Amino acid sequence: MIPLSQRALAIAPSLTFAIDSRAKELTAQGVAVCNFGVGEPDFDTPRHIREAAKAALDRGLTKYTPPPGLPRLRELVAQKLARENALAYSPAQVMITVGGKQGLFNVLMALINPGDEALIPIPYWVTYPEIVKMAHGAPVFLPTTEATGFKITPEQLSAAITPRTRLLILNSPSNPTGAVYTRQELSALAEVLVEHRLAVIADEIYEKLVYDGVEHVSIGSLGEEIFNLTVTCNGFSKAYAATGWRLGYVAGPQALIKAATNIQSHVTSCVNSFAQYGAIAALEGPQDEIETMRQAFERRRDVLLARLREIPGLQVAQPDGAFYIFPGIAATGLDSMTFCQRLLEQEYVALVPGIGFGADANVRISYATDIETIEKGVNGLSRFMATL
Numbered sequence: 001m002i003p004l005s006q007r008a009l010a011i012a013p014s015l016t017f018a019i020d021s022r023a024k025e026l027t028a029q030g031v032a033v034c035n036f037g038v039g040e041p042d043f044d045t046p047r048h049i050r051e052a053a054k055a056a057l058d059r060g061l062t063k064y065t066p067p068p069g070l071p072r073l074r075e076l077v078a079q080k081l082a083r084e085n086a087l088a089y090s091p092a093q094v095m096i097t098v099g100g101k102q103g104l105f106n107v108l109m110a111l112i113n114p115g116d117e118a119l120i121p122i123p124y125w126v127t128y129p130e131i132v133k134m135a136h137g138a139p140v141f142l143p144t145t146e147a148t149g150f151k152i153t154p155e156q157l158s159a160a161i162t163p164r165t166r167l168l169i170l171n172s173p174s175n176p177t178g179a180v181y182t183r184q185e186l187s188a189l190a191e192v193l194v195e196h197r198l199a200v201i202a203d204e205i206y207e208k209l210v211y212d213g214v215e216h217v218s219i220g221s222l223g224e225e226i227f228n229l230t231v232t233c234n235g236f237s238k239a240y241a242a243t244g245w246r247l248g249y250v251a252g253p254q255a256l257i258k259a260a261t262n263i264q265s266h267v268t269s270c271v272n273s274f275a276q277y278g279a280i281a282a283l284e285g286p287q288d289e290i291e292t293m294r295q296a297f298e299r300r301r302d303v304l305l306a307r308l309r310e311i312p313g314l315q316v317a318q319p320d321g322a323f324y325i326f327p328g329i330a331a332t333g334l335d336s337m338t339f340c341q342r343l344l345e346q347e348y349v350a351l352v353p354g355i356g357f358g359a360d361a362n363v364r365i366s367y368a369t370d371i372e373t374i375e376k377g378v379n380g381l382s383r384f385m386a387t388l
Contacts, residue, residue, distance in 0.1 A: 010133050014126065014356065019340050023350040034377030035350045036365045039175065041241040041323075043296075045278075046289045049240060052281030056274035063273060067265040068257070069096025069249070070276045076283040077249050085207075086221035087232060089251040095261050096271050096279070100205045100235035100248035105131050106260035106267075107201060107231050107250055112137035116166040121152045123326065123357035125175045125203070137166070141358060146317040146328055150177040154188040161192075167199040170219065173206040176357045176364040177326045178301075178319020180210055183217045190219055190226040201231050205248075206322040208239040208290050211298045214320040228253065238322075239290055240282050245275045297323050300367040300374060307378040308365075313385050323368045326354065330361040332388050339363060346387070347380030 023033050044050075056062075068074065074091040081087040081094075097103035104127070112118065114136040120128050122143045129139035142160055144150045157168065170189070172181040181189075193200050200219060207216045220230030235248030250260065264270070301319065308316045308327055315328030329339050336353035340363060343349050354362035367374060 007134060007136075011130050018337075019344060019350060019353065022341075022344060026344070026348060031348055033344070033348045033350055034373050034380060036367070036369065036377055037350045037352045038366055038368055039324075040243040040368060041238060041293060042368050042370070043241040043289075043293050045240060045242045045245070046282070046285075048285045049242065049278045049282045053245075053274045053278035056277035061273055061277060065270045065273050065276060067270050068094070068261045069271060070273075070280070073276050073280050073283075076280060077251070080283055081218075081232065081251055085204075085218040085232070087218055087227070087251065089232075090254075093254050093257050094249060094251045095257050095264065096276060097235075097248040097250055097264065098268050098271050099246040100203070100233055100237060101127060102246075102264070102268065103233045103235070103248040103250040103260075104128075104201065104203065105134070106263045107233065107252070107256065108132060108135050108137070109263050110256055110259040111135075111199060111231075112166055115164060117162060117164045118166060119157065119160055119168040121150075121170070123150065123174075123176050123354065123359040123362065124169070125171060126356045128169050128171075129358075138164070140165070146315055150174065150179040150317065150326070151181060151185060152189070154192045157189055157192045158196075161196050161198065165196070165198060167201055168193065169201045169203065171203040172219075173210060173216065173319075173321025175206065175322055176324050176352070176354070176359075176362075177317070178322045178324050179317075180214050180216065180320040181219075183215065183222075186217055186219045187222050190222050193229055194223075194225045197229070199229050199231065200226070201233060203233045205233070205235055205238050207234065209294055209297055209323060210321040211294075211301060212320065216321070231256065236279055236282055241293065242278070242282070245278065246272065247275055247279050297367065300369075300371060301325070303371055304365065304367045304374050304378065307375070307382075311378075311382050311385050313388065323366055325365045325367065326357075326359070326362050327365065328362050329354075332385070334388070336360050336363050343381065343384050347384045349377045349380040349384070351381075 074094040112135040231252035352364040
């Protein structure tokens, strides 16, 4: 057997794989599984974006592009960030990436030295700590609860900083909780980061999905000092229902973007050419379908939230963004993996165990599905809870 690297051995496999595999196995057997595990919009990518990619193919635009992306696309991203997020990046400070995930990978590989600490609030998106470990850094976790709205405080952030701390990864709106930091909360965190000269990786991939009039605020917009410490990560997957297109982008200090681009040039060379032409159409074209999808997600959230709150034994915090609810299951006495395995086998309802997000007393429910599936799935969950 060929021995594996220590790097490969250090990366944790997905703890949700067993649930997902079993759900697919049941589906293949003809069982109607209510799947609340999928973290992607269930809408089609808007037609004008698809048509632009097709047109690029027909025009033979299938060659390599510059490693940081097509110049026109980088220009449009910079304009979008200035117009919508009050972030004054130049096109030279923007890099187009193979999905948001590669953007995070490139940036963390460019920033972290062996032994550097990266602060990560719990619950976290499953990939954050694994990329930090791939960069030979050390994830340091900051726990939150339903009582704190799944948000860290400036006091908590300050107390976690050591001489080895390099950066904070901040995801708002959050996967898996749907928590959205307010302008005041972000300002307080920014003060700590500026005081200690720490970078912040702002993952804003769900920025378009906020509800009840909640405002999405980019932390880098809160002053020149925090702007210079911020790396803004975003993409097209959630806003434009384009998960399979693998289109992300990163904006930050020019020296960092240059270094991250060097990494990208050796990992993927560049992003898919004709997909980038689709992204140009996404930013140049109408944005009305984004709002249509947002309103649909808000209606689904309201239905799911109301139904979950009728079930004894669940602790349910209201999410202000994304398309997830992260109920607490501590009252059941079950760990999240056992809870999800038993629910799937008994009621054919698939949820994601919270242990994958660092929170074993919770489960993640995605409402990126239709109302009928939501109603049917919650009925199954309610029956299951009644048996515990």
